[in-house]
Amino acid sequence: MTPPPDPSNPPGLPPLDALDRETYAWQLRLPGFGEQAQRALKGASVLVSRVGGLGSPVAMELAAAGVGRLVLAHAGNLKQSDLNRQLLMTQEWVGRPRVACAARRLREFQPRLEVVACDENLSPANAARLVGEVDVVVDCAPLFEERFAMHDEAFRQHKPVVECAMYGSEASITTVVPGRTACLRCRVPEVPPHWRREFPVLGAVSGAVGCLAAMEAIKLLTGLGSGLLDRLLSFDLASMNWNETTLARRQGCPVCGTSCG
């Protein structure tokens, strides 16, 4: 006879062992978090696209929190000029693939973490595969073409996306949940011609919004607190002005306009 289900031990979530309980002892005390949230993180898989100034702290904080599996997508070799912000990189790695360095650092930090390192950026060619591997996407891409590939596919697969970006001393972040919130294309329906690949960056700014993005992903995975759903948080760390804007769907949005009510 099958025993009745134990509500404190939901099926499908990996159990915690003694090392988990020791590693995460300080966060297991967090009100509204607890063992079930920790198990949800252990069983979770998150795509971080790319792992530069913004994605590095996202991946690091998710690894620290106990997310079981990270898929990292970032093409290209490390440049000296990346080292003012890309915290998962190391000086001696200049000239070699960034994503391999990020994977190595994360494994050193958290040996139990499963890291899938893809030496490619998100594009329409790989988005279905990469988004299909995970529960949550964190969008840290420097180009709108990449962001669109990721968001369009996440919408098709009903996967939430934490969307974060920075420029100079400013940054913004929101969480997109298909079927529940406005999507990225409601706000940015087409590639804005003014955006250039090279933009001013201070690592403390990309790092700050990266930590916020990791927190949004943790909340999506565990149900902790309330996320930035239809809320765009924007801030300028030079003046320490913070704003929150309520977002709304765009009528006729090319992605979410017709298929959700």
Place this chain on the structure above:
Amino acid sequence: MHVTIEFLGQARELAGSARRSLEVAAACTALEAVQRAVDQEPPALRELLLTADGSLHTWVMLSVNDVATHDAATTLLTDGATLRLMPPISGG
């Protein structure tokens, strides 16, 4: 009536500062206030925010009192309103 316009991102860079105060007529729309504000600014700011025919670029987010609007031309302002213009950023 009196409204405040805030510029973020590249708009702030081109405007040289983050904020403008503006006197507008009653029943002024959000788009009219934006057009009035950028008339006094460098042409590059106008190009960043507005199309040649004076409507807002689809990708520029405009909020009125912290609520985003997709319809600047019909959004009526009230005295003391704050408008925020955010050209999208994608730094990663």
